[in-house]
Amino acid sequence: MLDRITLENRELSSPIKFFNDLTKPIRKILEKALEGKELSVQECTKLFDASPKDSKGIYKLAQHFQKEANGSQVSFVVNRNINFTNICYMGCKFCGFAKRVEDNGAEWLSIEQIVQRAKEAQARGATEVCIQGGLHPKLSGNFYREIVIGIKKELPDIHIHAFSPFEIWYGASKTKTSYEEFLLDLKECGLGSIPGTAAEILDVDIRNQLTKNKLSTERWIEIIKTAHLVGIPSSATIMYGHIDKTHHWAAHICKIRDIQKETGGFTELVPLSFIYSDSPLFLSDPKNVRKGPNLNEIKKMHSVSRIILNGRINNIQVSWPKLGPKLAKEILQIGANDLGGTLMNESISRAAGGKNGQEITAKELSSIIKAAGKTPTQRNTLYQVLEIFDKHEPIDLEPLVPRGKDNPISFLEMIPKEKL
Numbered sequence: 445m446l447d448r449i450t451l452e453n454r455e456l457s458s459p460i461k462f463f464n465d466l467t468k469p470i471r472k473i474l475e476k477a478l479e480g481k482e483l484s485v486q487e488c489t490k491l492f493d494a495s496p497k498d499s500k501g502i503y504k505l506a507q508h509f510q511k512e513a514n515g516s517q518v519s520f521v522v523n524r525n526i527n528f529t530n531i532c533y534m535g536c537k538f539c540g541f542a543k544r545v546e547d548n549g550a551e552w553l554s555i556e557q558i559v560q561r562a563k564e565a566q567a568r569g570a571t572e573v574c575i576q577g578g579l580h581p582k583l584s585g586n587f588y589r590e591i592v593i594g595i596k597k598e599l600p601d602i603h604i605h606a607f608s609p610f611e612i613w614y615g616a617s618k619t620k621t622s623y624e625e626f627l628l629d630l631k632e633c634g635l636g637s638i639p640g641t642a643a644e645i646l647d648v649d650i651r652n653q654l655t656k657n658k659l660s661t662e663r664w665i666e667i668i669k670t671a672h673l674v675g676i677p678s679s680a681t682i683m684y685g686h687i688d689k690t691h692h693w694a695a696h697i698c699k700i701r702d703i704q705k706e707t708g709g710f711t712e713l714v715p716l717s718f719i720y721s722d723s724p725l726f727l728s729d730p731k732n733v734r735k736g737p738n739l740n741e742i743k744k745m746h747s748v749s750r751i752i753l754n755g756r757i758n759n760i761q762v763s764w765p766k767l768g769p770k771l772a773k774e775i776l777q778i779g780a781n782d783l784g785g786t787l788m789n790e791s792i793s794r795a796a797g798g799k800n801g802q803e804i805t806a807k808e809l810s811s812i813i814k815a816a817g818k819t820p821t822q823r824n825t826l827y828q829v830l831e832i833f834d835k836h837e838p839i840d841l842e843p844l845v846p847r848g849k850d851n852p853i854s855f856l857e858m859i860p861k862e863k864l
């Protein structure tokens with residue numbers, strides 16, 4: 445009896461009634477996804493290329509899958525970004541972050557400074573530090589383990605989410621160890637998880653143009669799989685809206701899905717829209733490089749990813765540093781269920797020309813989530829629920845770096861109070 449009621453409820457909330465208005469090819473693909481069948485790269489490309497009218501059905505299905513996976517909860521993590529150096533000579537063309545040693549603004553933090561930043565973060569309620577840096581030519585391969593040991597000695601409970609596959613590749617080659625040995629050592633020192641950044645677009649041609657293929661698609665996949673197999677989970681990312689096409693997006697997300705089927709080690713997908721303004725890739729060829737994805741593409745990326753990854757990866761994060769909090773709130777209606785972290789010191793997007801600030805406090809994230817009609821939920825890095833803010837609010841803290849007059853949630857003042 446209970447099953448029947450559940451089934452009937454599911455039918456009532458099913459997006460299928462919205463499929464009638466769609467063109468036949470898109471309807472067939474969405475029905476296939478709703479039946480739990482895996483979509484091919486070609487089918488996913490068709491979803492990314494769908495017309496505005498067909499897109500409505502895509503958003504409905506994404507919304508439906510998101511509700512099934514996460515209910516009304518939208519999560520965030522209290523964390524701090526620590527970018528220990530921006531000195532890097534790898535020359536990735538999209539990167540506005542890297543500096544040469546002699547450049548103004550070149551930075552190098554000592555272990556003591558990194559630990560100090562982690563302590564400040566924990567005092568502000570952070571459960572995670574997210575640590576990444578440039579590939580400084582003089583960096584010793586042991587520096588990565590020294591960071592982890594230094595932090596864990598002082599803050600045994602904090603989760604260290606650190607080192608992209610590019611940094612793992614660099615550290616392993618500097619220490620002349622295999623990826624497995626290098627990762628296992630970091631895990632023993634206290635590394636909790638790694639960011640799945642440096643993926644950009646997992647396509648040989650595109651990567652050749654973006655990164656000169658220094659970290660190839662095969663290596664990225666090998667390092668991520670090795671991390672998962674030794675028990676280090678990771679996020680997954682895609683950087684889109686530059687020289688890429690929709691078939692690259694489809695192939696990329698399907699690759700992420702296939703890795704997940706094998707390892708189960710991804711915690712989330714984080715779509716990262718390309719920020720062009722200070723990026724050498726755009727500045728050197730403004731005719732052929734796009735200025736990041738448009739609104740329609742941003743919506744498609746989050747909703748189609750939700751559909752492709754349904755049943756495999758439950759968490760789709762929308763990045764407020766890339767999109768800004770106002771648009772991030774809209775994306776919570778079409779497939780995303782996570783607003784990422786407080787960050788405290790966002791610097792990678794800012795270095796590429798991003799204008800969305802360094803920090804959004806937990807209280808502000810909670811206000812954005814409530815304005816979207818969802819339930820704010822503080823999580824840890826591995827998506828375990830720490831606190832639900834349905835009837836109360838997180839502690840109101842001043843941002844770590846003073847903002848002056850900027851208020852990232854001023855747009856909420858335009859929304860009638862009864863809707864907040």
Ligand code: SF4
Nearest residue numbers: 532534535536539542
């Ligand atoms: S993306 Fe990373 S590896 Fe590439 S140049 Fe920038 S800092 Fe260096």
